[in-house]
Amino acid sequence: MTSPAASPETSTDVLAVANMPLLWVSALGVFLVIIVQTAIYMKAARRAGPGVGMDRHDLRVSFRSGAVAALGPSVAVVIVALSLLALFGTPGVLVRIGLIGSVAYETGAASIAAGAAGAELGGPGYTQTAFAVAFFAMSAGGAMWMLATLLLTPVLQRSEKRIARLNPLVLTVVPGAALVAAFLSLGIAEVRISAAHTTALVVGGASMGLAAYAASRLSLPWIREWGLGLSILSGLAAAYVADQAGLGLGIS
Amino acid sequence: MSTSTLGNPPRSMAQFTATTTRAGRLTMIIGLMVSLSGPLYLVLFADLGVTASALLTAFAAVAGTFFIIWLVEPVT
Amino acid sequence: MIGNISNKLLPSAVVAQQNVGAQPGTDRGSLAASMAICGAAVVHIVSLVIFVGLMGTWLLSITPETVLEVVRTYVVPAVFGAVAVQAIITVRRLRPVVIAFAVAVLVQLGLVPLMPGLAFVATGICVLTTILLTWFLRPRVAEGRAETAASGQPQGK
Structure with a gap:
């Protein structure tokens, strides 16, 4: 723990900053926007329904089907979100992991940004200042991503058709390989820190592989949904054991 | 089974599409701005010792990496 | 933004269409899908507020600092390991x-x-x-x- 006199550049009490009231207000604002959007859609659907033979009962059945189907995936997201609370704080996790971004992109962006600020995400150099830089960079990056997609999709779709005719490999394998490279690189960077980090990486990856294998082998799709959360928890548990065995940074 | 398989979609449906498209785009932009307000407050007013050059470096590093991925990512 | 959630919930739209006997691609089908996505969004928001917003805040307050420190230190490699394998499985x-x-x-x-x-x-x-x-x-x-x-x-x- 840090002394109260520590400055933001040295204090690693990230949660004191990450859970500030104003960040809560901003997170609630995003929730509100999505609630308003949902309400507008539902009202529009209710108005259009009679014209296309969709009565109130059908609309309600559709709504309920969607709600029920979302139960599993939503709880799966909750597990992942909870595991990241200590890193990004509750408002940050609610917005970046729960509502807007994806775990993969947000954690990747935060890790790169923290690195640019000379810190390791979650490491001893992950100060309040480093958190602010990482939180800003992941939010701004995500916003740019969505705006660019919104504005450039029509342009890209045209050129995409041309590329697809040239070579299907470009559109299927190359983007996949780029993502694999990004996350393998971010993961292998952790190997440099300690053997306990390596343990978390390997066990997290192995659990994910196991979950995917079990899901397809036993044809239980819920394992695939929950795979990410469960893999992160297994990775954490293994890292804790490794840390206790003296392979890590020696937390306690 | 379905009620409108022939001809143009009824006017009510055209209205639905127009409303949701407009509302969808508008709320998305507002949502993005609200989501940026929190981090902006942190770096501008919370007195955390964040320098402009640190922000720029971090953003450039993130944008650079993911821009390449975004560029090759198929748009669906 | 709702589209972000809807990508993951395409199956729920299909279920909704089946439940009301609407063909995909028709007007009824797209209304059913829209309502299904709204239902999914509501559930998603409620579960985030309850389990992450309220329960998560409570969890943070009762978790000892050493455990938080372990999670903060090692969650990043655990996430990247899992996500990398997920990406590998997608490429196949x-x-x-x-x-x-x-x-x-x-x-x-x-x-x-x-x-x-x-x-x-x-x-x-x-x-x-x-x-x-x-x-x-x-x-x-x-x-x-x-x-x-x-x-x-x-x-x-």
Whole structure:
């Protein structure tokens, strides 16, 4: 723990900053926007329904089907979100992991940004200042991503058709390989820190592989949904054991 | 089974599409701005010792990496 | 933004269409899908507020600082391990994965220790190099249909 006199550049009490009231207000604002959007859609659907033979009962059945189907995936997201609370704080996790971004992109962006600020995400150099830089960079990056997609999709779709005719490999394998490279690189960077980090990486990856294998082998799709959360928890548990065995940074 | 398989979609449906498209785009932009307000407050007013050059470096590093991925990512 | 959630919930839209006997692609079908996505969004928001907003805040307040420290320190590699494997499973091809792995190991464990200043652009270097190598080392045998059969390239399961 840090002394109260520590400055933001040295204090690693990230949660004191990450859970500030104003960040809560901003997170609630995003929730509100999505609630308003949902309400507008539902009202529009209710108005259009009679014209296309969709009565109130059908609309309600559709709504309920969607709600029920979302139960599993939503709880799966909750597990992942909870595991990241200590890193990004509750408002940050609610917005970046729960509502807007994806775990993969947000954690990747935060890790790169923290690195640019000379810190390791979650490491001893992950100060309040480093958190602010990482939180800003992941939010701004995500916003740019969505705006660019919104504005450039029509342009890209045209050129995409041309590329697809040239070579299907470009559109299927190359983007996949780029993502694999990004996350393998971010993961292998952790190997440099300690053997306990390596343990978390390997066990997290192995659990994910196991979950995917079990899901397809036993044809239980819920394992695939929950795979990410469960893999992160297994990775954490293994890292804790490794840390206790003296392979890590020696937390306690 | 379905009620409108022939001809143009009824006017009510055209209205639905127009409303949701407009509302969808508008709320998305507002949502993005609200989501940026929190981090902006942190770096501008919370007195955390964040320098402009640190922000720029971090953003450039993130944008650079993911821009390449975004560029090759198929748009669906 | 709602679309972000809807991508994951396409199956729920299909279920909703079946439940009200609407064909996909028709007006009824698209109304059913829209309502299903609204239902999914509501459940998603409620579960986030209850389990992350309220329960998460409570969890943070009762968790000892040492446990928080363990989670904060090791959650990042655990996430990247899981996410990398997820990406590998999506690609389902050996050649690009081997290329990406080799590049990542060489850059992160070879290049970065030599030039620590490159650490934060290392992932960008890996991505760019992998894209170029995947393209230039692609199987050249009659592109298109030969891609799967020829050259003995494994294709997942």
